Amino acid sequence: MSNSNPSRTPSKQRTANEDRNADFFDGWGEYHDMVGSLDTYANSARALDSELAGRVVDVGSGGVVNYDCAAISELVLVDLSDVKQAGASWPACARPVLGSAVELPLETGGYDCVLMQMVVHHLAERDFATTRERVAQAFREAQRVLRPGGRLVILESVMPGVLEWAERWAFPLTRRILAGMGHPLVFQWRAGTLAKMAGQAGFSEVSITPVPRGRWMIFLGRRMPTMLVPVRFAKIVATKA
Numbered sequence: 001m002s003n004s005n006p007s008r009t010p011s012k013q014r015t016a017n018e019d020r021n022a023d024f025f026d027g028w029g030e031y032h033d034m035v036g037s038l039d040t041y042a043n044s045a046r047a048l049d050s051e052l053a054g055r056v057v058d059v060g061s062g063g064v065v066n067y068d069c070a071a072i073s074e075l076v077l078v079d080l081s082d083v084k085q086a087g088a089s090w091p092a093c094a095r096p097v098l099g100s101a102v103e104l105p106l107e108t109g110g111y112d113c114v115l116m117q118m119v120v121h122h123l124a125e126r127d128f129a130t131t132r133e134r135v136a137q138a139f140r141e142a143q144r145v146l147r148p149g150g151r152l153v154i155l156e157s158v159m160p161g162v163l164e165w166a167e168r169w170a171f172p173l174t175r176r177i178l179a180g181m182g183h184p185l186v187f188q189w190r191a192g193t194l195a196k197m198a199g200q201a202g203f204s205e206v207s208i209t210p211v212p213r214g215r216w217m218i219f220l221g222r223r224m225p226t227m228l229v230p231v232r233f234a235k236i237v238a239t240k241a
């Protein structure tokens, strides 16, 4: 079902890669089915058990509510474009809001949890320095909207060790290849780098938990056997002091 009336906020111009993301996910009708059926995402949803409670913001939600909502009193689903619900329906406390991770159209200090599930690698733009700054800005935005003691929960596909450096070195080439494939620009981080950046954004008690992969995952828009993909999965939890 398409939700035709998400809250609209006066948004700034979207960046080039935000436009590509919005077009790509708007046109990807099978995304919900793939996330709902592939074992890797069942594992990642399970990793969110007991993490989300109270007033929750799901940044880059894509309309995917695959986690336990029993303890959630309000669920704000932020995305670049109108998100759709498919399969399992949203809880009654859910509402979609148009906006970007780097400029959340939400009040300061009002939320208990910010979830970023499979969105951080999409905050890429132009070159490595710009990409790093956008992730840092998204973490600062999470910090801003959380109440003291609130938690940022990141569920992310990450690169092991040295491959992050290889990706960084290959950034200009990857950008051209992905553009040729019609895929938005992405940059997969090391879990340790994301944890460090969360600390730099002002979070404390930062923990990293590996999340087991299943046999299948999505890679560059395709269903792939995980054994062919170097990407791993991790949950990073950080607290606003």
Ligand SMILES: C[S@@+](CC[C@H](N)C(=O)[O-])C[C@H]1O[C@@H](n2cnc3c(N)ncnc32)[C@H](O)[C@@H]1O
Binding pocket: 018, 021, 022, 025, 035, 059, 060, 061, 062, 063, 064, 078, 079, 080, 081, 099, 100, 101, 102, 116, 117, 118, 119, 122, 123
């Ligand atoms: C891979 S999907 C993840 C969807 C869902 N969170 C999940 O776990 O399946 C990435 C989502 O992030 C959204 N997105 C990409 N860049 C964004 C940004 N700058 N701000 C907000 N959402 C963004 C995309 O539109 C898309 O819905």
